[in-house]
Amino acid sequence: MSIIYVLIPLAIIIVGIAVIIFFWAVRSNQFDDLDRQGYSILFDDDINQKDVDTNEQKEKIDKTDDSK
Template identity: 75%
Template sequence: MNIIYVLIPLAIVLVCFAIAIFFWAVKSNQFEDLERQGSSILFDDDVNHKSTKSKQNNNTDV
């Protein structure tokens, strides 16, 4: 029964800490753009990598 006197305040402190972290994340715009990261894996950036590689190959051939 004595453990209740420890666990209830500990739970309240943890909940308050989680709420504070949530409000900090909202205030610092952590949830501003949720779509960009999910759709970024769908698009290839190989065009930029190929042009960079071809420039590097041309420099080594000279």
């Protein structure tokens, strides 16, 4: 029965910390854009942009080679 005197305050402290962390996350705009991170796996713009840049550079090189 004496363990209850330890567990109840411990549970209250843990819940209090969780509530503080939740309000910090809301205040720091952690929940503003929930869809972006999910779509970032499907549509990786950084890799596609590198591919586009590489293709554009290849086209420029080919055009300069053709003009010679």
